[in-house]
Every structure is written in structure tokens, then in C-alpha cells.
Amino acid sequence: EAQVTQNPRYLITVTGKKLTVTCSQNMNHEYMSWYRQDPGLGLRQIYYSMNVEVTDKGDVPEGYKVSRKEKRNFPLILESPSPNQTSLYFCASSSSGGYGYTFGSGTRLTVV
Amino acid sequence: SQQGEEDPQALSIQEGENATMNCSYKTSINNLQWYRQNSGRGLVHLILIRSNEREKHSGRLRVTLDTSKKSSSLLITASRAADTASYFCATRRYAGGTSYGKLTFGQGTILTVHP
Numbered sequence: 001e002a003q004v005t006q007n008p009r010y011l012i013t014v015t016g017k018k019l020t021v022t023c024s025q026n027m028n029h030e031y032m033s034w035y036r037q038d039p040g041l042g043l044r045q046i047y048y049s050m051n052v053e054v055t056d057k058g059d060v061p062e063g064y065k066v067s068r069k070e071k072r073n074f075p076l077i078l079e080s081p082s083p084n085q086t087s088l089y090f091c092a093s094s095s096s097g098g099y100g101y102t103f104g105s106g107t108r109l110t111v112v
Numbered sequence: 113s114q115q116g117e118e119d120p121q122a123l124s125i126q127e128g129e130n131a132t133m134n135c136s137y138k139t140s141i142n143n144l145q146w147y148r149q150n151s152g153r154g155l156v157h158l159i160l161i162r163s164n165e166r167e168k169h170s171g172r173l174r175v176t177l178d179t180s181k182k183s184s185s186l187l188i189t190a191s192r193a194a195d196t197a198s199y200f201c202a203t204r205r206y207a208g209g210t211s212y213g214k215l216t217f218g219q220g221t222i223l224t225v226h227p
Contacts, residue, residue, distance in 0.1 A: 004154075033215065043155075043200065043217040058214060090154060097204055100145050100157030101215060 006104035021076045023091030031094045032074040036087040081111045122222045131188040133221040135201030142204045149198045191225045
């Protein structure tokens with residue numbers, strides 16, 4: 001089944017403890033992206049990647065890192081999480097800019 | 113910055129009625145997409161319309177695009193209770209450079225369809 005898989009689905013962590021949210025797609029898509037969704041603010045793009053080793057900042061990249069060493073994987077790294085990074089995170093992929101994104105099921109992150 | 117703005121923020125209708133949601137955006141686009149999200153779950157891509165298209169249909173969905181007004185509308189005909197969800201428009205900037213990877217979402221319209 002064609003899908004975008006994020007792990008974990010739920011995560012509670014403490015301020016400053018580094019964490020990684022994994023994202024993997026099995027559709028051989030070039031484009032991958034991370035979004036966060038917050039009440040009243042909608043979905044905001046954190047980082048995106050147009051291919052292996054090609055990444056760029058979205059609208060809210062501060063406090064996040066990404067890497068794209070393989071086409072299928074696009075992990076989101078929070079080096080030193082803070083409470084304002086508590087949010088619902090989505091990974092998504094598409095075959096090119098001319099097609100819609102396939103979204104993962106989301107990761108609900110709470111930083112205390 | 114939010115590229116797309118949906119209107120209305122919330123819409124409540126009866127089953128069988130049509131639902132119309134509007135989206136406005138600010139910059140030149142390559143395409144505009146509509147997504148649906150059921151409460152707290154992942155978004156599902158519904159339909160994509162390119163900047164050189166004016167209207168597109170998919171099942172009960174009809175999307176229009178007016179690039180001169182920088183606006184789009186999504187019409188769901190003969191709505192069902194199962195259509196209850198949040199609907200988002202998203203715009204992809206014009207091709208060229210790394211900005212082509214950016215897909216910017218609006219705030220969404222919450223649609224409630226009463227049985």
C-alpha cells in the first residue's frame with residue numbers, strides 16, 4: 001500500500017531532550033515536507049526537500065533540522081525541544097510539484 | 113506567512129445541500145490544491161487545479177480558479193454527513209528555484225453536514 005509512515009504517533013518529552021521523528025515513504029517520491037498544525041494557525045511548513053541532499057526552509061524552520069540522505073526517508077530533528085514546539089506534526093510526499101501531497105497520519109508531540 | 117485564506121471559517125448545512133468554500137491567495141501560483149482533514153487525522157488530497165485551468169471536476173467536487181482575482185472555490189454537491197471535515201486550500205508557487213517546493217496552506221473551512 002502506498003503510504004507515508006511517521007513514527008512515533010504520540011510523544012511526550014521534556015524540554016531540551018533531543019528527539020527525532022521519522023518519516024518514510026514507499027512511493028519513490030522526490031518531494032517531501034514537514035508541517036506543524038496548531039489551533040488558529042493552520043498548517044505551517046517547517047522544511048521541505050525536492051530530492052536527496054536538497055532541502056530548504058519553510059515558513060517556521062527555527063528549532064528544527066532535517067536531512068535527506070535517502071530518497072525514502074526525511075527525519076525531523078529537534079535538537080533542544082521547547083514547550084512552544086508542542087504541536088501536531090505531519091510529514092508529506094509528492095512525486096513532483098505538479099501533484100498533490102500524500103500525508104502521514106501525524107505525530108502529536110508534547111514538550112513539558 | 114499564510115498564502116491562502118478560506119472563507120467561510122465554518123459552514124453548517126443539511127445533508128443533500130451543496131457546500132461552497134472559497135480561497136484567496138496573494139502571489140502567482142503554479143497550482144492550487146484542496147485537501148480534506150477529518151478531526152486530528154492526516155490530510156487527504158482531493159483535487160488539484162493548474163494555473164492555466166479554470167474549472168475541474170472530480171465526482172461530487174467542482175473546483176474553479178480565477179487567477180485574475182487570485183481566488184478559487186470548492187463546491188461539494190449533494191453533501192453527505194460523511195463530508196463533515198475541515199477543508200484546506202494550498203498553493204504551490206510558480207516553478208523555478210527552490211520556492212517551487214513550498215506548498216502553503218490556508219486556515220481551513222470547517223464543514224458540518226447534518227443528517
